[in-house]
Structure formats: structure tokens, C-alpha cells
Amino acid sequence: MSRNVFITGSTSGIGLAIAEAYAKNGDNVLISGRRTELLDTVQSQLMEQYGVRVETLVLDVQNRDDVMSKVPAAIESFGGIDILVNNAGLAQGLDPFQDSSVDDAVTMIDTNVKGLLYVTKAVLPFFIAKNEGHIVNMGSTAGIYAYPGGAVYCATKAAVKTLSDGIRMDTIATDIKVTTIQPGIVETPFSEVRFHGDKKKAAAVYAGIDAVQPQDVADVVVYVTNQPKRMQISDVTIMANQQAAGFMVHKK
Numbered sequence: 001m002s003r004n005v006f007i008t009g010s011t012s013g014i015g016l017a018i019a020e021a022y023a024k025n026g027d028n029v030l031i032s033g034r035r036t037e038l039l040d041t042v043q044s045q046l047m048e049q050y051g052v053r054v055e056t057l058v059l060d061v062q063n064r065d066d067v068m069s070k071v072p073a074a075i076e077s078f079g080g081i082d083i084l085v086n087n088a089g090l091a092q093g094l095d096p097f098q099d100s101s102v103d104d105a106v107t108m109i110d111t112n113v114k115g116l117l118y119v120t121k122a123v124l125p126f127f128i129a130k131n132e133g134h135i136v137n138m139g140s141t142a143g144i145y146a147y148p149g150g151a152v153y154c155a156t157k158a159a160v161k162t163l164s165d166g167i168r169m170d171t172i173a174t175d176i177k178v179t180t181i182q183p184g185i186v187e188t189p190f191s192e193v194r195f196h197g198d199k200k201k202a203a204a205v206y207a208g209i210d211a212v213q214p215q216d217v218a219d220v221v222v223y224v225t226n227q228p229k230r231m232q233i234s235d236v237t238i239m240a241n242q243q244a245a246g247f248m249v250h251k252k
């Protein structure tokens, strides 16, 4: 039976691949992000290719009021929700903490932690009302292993893992599942965003690595949400064969 899946940050990279993987699986997707034109393009492509329902929600997850009003309305008009994928997120900068921008830090915290929190608070009442649902939170190996220049980004991803674990405990009496996905380096526009549009610096991150691709992560997300009701996959860590820990890679 097809399910209704809401994916934040599905205009690009991993979130876009997740939306496509669910559509391919026959599920309906509510795609979301700040870039309206991209959402419209993805909507047409997925509907044409997979024949599932694709709805769009223009949303900046940093905007608490917007999240609290727009998300429930979008879910109502989508006809309910079975799976939430909290994927929207970003890194900004890779300077040592003492030289780093406070504005960049605030953007990461507001998006990766507060944004995820707002969206989850807006969606949970729908899951509680039917006593089931699945929250998939996009963490990172950065949340397990801090690395130089990544103090704040790594802290936000550690927070994602801790939020997931806490929410799993608080909803234990329900059939709600909570999963943290912790990818290592995945080849997406992530680094271009981190380096504020510097394509050369971004390309250097992936040079010499047979990097994990967004669709690899997407397949894992679909897999964790395709398990029997009795079973919950709490965490999955995914790395390139050439990566052993956060930013610890062997380049060829």
C-alpha cells in the first residue's frame, strides 16, 4: 500500500534522491525546500516518471511560525502522513572555531537543530493521533566524530542523534519509530553550500574518493522504513569504502 512521505530539503542532493526513491517505491511524496522553481520542476518530473502524487511545500525550516502553520495545513491537504524525513540541513564554513563566523553558526543551529525540532513538533500530533508513524532524521558521521573546522556543524549533527534518541524514548508507548541516518561524505552540492559557492574548494572535498552518492543513502532510508511493524532500525552509519571516520579518508 502506498504511503504519504514528507521530506524536508528535497530540492537537491540527498533529499531529492530520497523523494525519487520513495516515488519509485510507489509512495506519495510531499517535497519541500525554499527554492520554489526547483520544487515545481521536481514535482513534474516525479509525477511524470512514477505516476504517484507529488505535492510541494515552500518552506524555510528556520521560520518557526511558518513551520507551525504551513506544515499541518500541507499534511491535511496531502491526506495525512506516514513518514517524515527531516533532511533539510547545511554546513557553513570550515574555519577554525576561533576564526569562524557567528552568523554561519547561527544559520547551522537554526536550520539543523531548531528547524528539525519545529518540523517534528508540527508533524508529531498526526503520528500520535493514529499511534504510529516513522521519523527519519538526517544526522551525519560528523555527529559521531568532530573534525577540525567543523565544531558547530558537528555539534548540530550530534544534537540530531540525541534528539532522535530522546524522542524514541518519549514515544515508547506508541508504535512511532525513530531512525537516525548518519552518512559520511556524500557527493552533493553540500560542500558548495559550505564554501559559500566556491566550486573549486567544493570539488576538492570529493577528489580522489569514490564517494557515496545521494541515491545510495536514499535506498537505505527507504529500506529502514520498509521493515515490519515489530522492528525499528534506530541508527545507520554509511561511509565510503575510503572513509574510516569523520573526514578521515584515504584519497587515491
Ligand code: NDP
Pocket: 008, 009, 010, 011, 012, 013, 014, 015, 016, 032, 033, 034, 035, 038, 059, 060, 061, 062, 087, 088, 089, 090, 091, 111, 115, 138, 139, 140, 141, 182, 183, 184, 185, 186, 187, 188, 189, 190, 191, 193
Ligand atoms: P544539499 O545542499 O544538496 O541539500 C540541502 C537541502 O536542504 C536542500 O534541498 C535545501 O533546499 C535544504 N535546506 C537547506 N536549508 C534549508 C532551510 N532553511 N529550509 C528548508 N530547506 C533547507 O546537501 P545534502 O543533500 O548533502 O544535505 C542534505 C542533508 O544531509 C543535510 O542535513 C546534511 O547536513 C546531511 N548530510 C550531508 C552529507 C554530505 O556529505 N553531503 C553527509 C551527512 C549528512 P533549499 O535550498 O531549496 O531550501
Ligand code: 8X3
Pocket: 139, 140, 141, 142, 150, 183, 184, 185, 186, 246, 247
Ligand atoms: C556531512 C559529512 O563529513 O562533510 O555531514 O561533515 S562531512
